Amino acid sequence: MPRPTRKLGAMLIPLAICTAAGSALQLAGVANGMLVGAFVAALFLSRTYPAMEEVPGGVIVMQIIVGLSVGESLRNHLGMESGSLALLVVGTLIALVIQWLASFSFLRIFRWRRADAALAAYPGAMASVLELTDRNDVNPSVILVHVVRVFVIATGASLMMREQSQVVWTAPGTVEGLLIIALNVIACLTFGKLLAMAAMPAPFLLAAVLTTLAAGHLSPQYSFSPPPIALNVAEALLAVAVMIRLKKVNLEQVRGHMVSIFLVICVMAAVSILTALCLTKFRGGGFEENVLGIVPGGIESVAIIAVGAGLNVAAVMKMHLIRLIAVQVIPTLIIQGGRACQWFRGRAQPKENPD
Structure with missing residues (x-):
């Protein structure tokens, strides 16, 4: 087989297998079957198919598809009373801080490096985790923490499942x-590229959410949600990207980190449940939506889990939008602001006269 053809097969065959495995479980009525099937298939391929490669730009495509879905689910449900919004923001931020500090502290007790512990406890989008681990020299076990977290969240959501939900999609008829959908995608790519230049984690995900909210406000008669098959492909792209990075993790590392990962997951569950109980009591809403909105899972996986569990996706995504802003936008603005201040100070300093 010619080398280009072999390389193309190494990218497309795993993607097709993961999509087919997830779709089969989904059609069989397995709770969150697409997510579970894609991740299990990707894990199997990562151990049995060493040539498996990531599709170039696959993570960007995944971010845009999920961002379009999240933006569409949010565009008619963002309005709420100021008191309820304040309680939601405060509750989400408190849970974020407690989850991160407790998880980071436990991992440091088990002698994880500071950078590894910080990224393993990071509560942002999975795409952000992938980008941050690629930029920094971190232990592959960091990804393992996030994968276990996704499976625990999927299992918990399945136990709370009300009914197997079917995504209703209406194709654009004109x-x-x-044209409007195409323009929205172009806007996602343009805005996402600008955010990427500013070193924003998961820039295209955030760009897709914001441009879809804006487009939905300007053209309320149109739906910007991608078809269900696109969501399936997005989950398969995410699964392949994650498992490729897990290929470096051996069984000895897994055994050595099981206790620390278990404690981190317990912290996540305890803080999420307690915060969700408080929000349900003082703010209202369903406990299931509140707990799934608080958990520090990737927004990509949580969106799919919420749809599959038949939950109120908009209620869940409101909290994850707050999380997205808190852990990705604000830190980036602070870092870029600090760099800008240093640049202006350097320009303001008088140049020394060599004479």
């Missing part, structure tokens, strides 16, 4: 509708 040329104008197709």
Whole structure:
């Protein structure tokens, strides 16, 4: 087989297998079957198919698809009373801080490096985790923590499942509708590229959410949600990207980190449940939506889990939008602001006269 063909097969065959495995479990009625099937298939391939490669730009495509879905689910449900919004923001931020500090502290007790512990406890999007681990020299076990977290969240959501939900998708019926959707995708790519230049984690995910909210406000008659098959492909792309990075983790590392990972998951569950109980009591809403909105899982996986569990996706995504801003936008603005201040100070300093 020619080398280019072999390389193409190493990228597309795993993607097709993961999509097929997840879709089969989904059609069989397995709770969150697409997510579980794609991750299990990718894990199997990562151990049996060493040539497996990541699709170039696959993580960007995944971010845009999920961002479009999240933006569409949010665009008609962002309005709420100021008191309820304040309670939601405060509760989400308190849970974020407690989850991160407790998880980071436990991992440091088990002698994880500071950078590894910080990224393993990081409560942002999975795409952000992948980017941050690629930028920094970190232990592959960091990804393992996030994978275990996703499976625990999927299992918990399945236990709370009300009914197997079917995504209803309406294809755009006019040329104008197709044109507006295409313009929205172009805006996602452009804005996402600008955010990427500012070193924003998961830039295209955030860009897709914001541009879809704006487009939905300007053109309320059109739906910007991608078809269900696109969501399936997005989960498969995410699964392949994650498991490729797990290939470096051996069984000895897994055994050595099991206790610390177990404690981190317990902290996540305890803080999420307690915060969700408080929000349900003082703010209202369903306990299931509140707890799934508080858990520090990737927004990509949580969105799919919420849809599969038949929960109120908009209620869940409101909290994850707050999380996205808190752990990705604000730190980036602070870092870029500090760099800008240093640049201005350097320009303001008088140059020394060599004479």
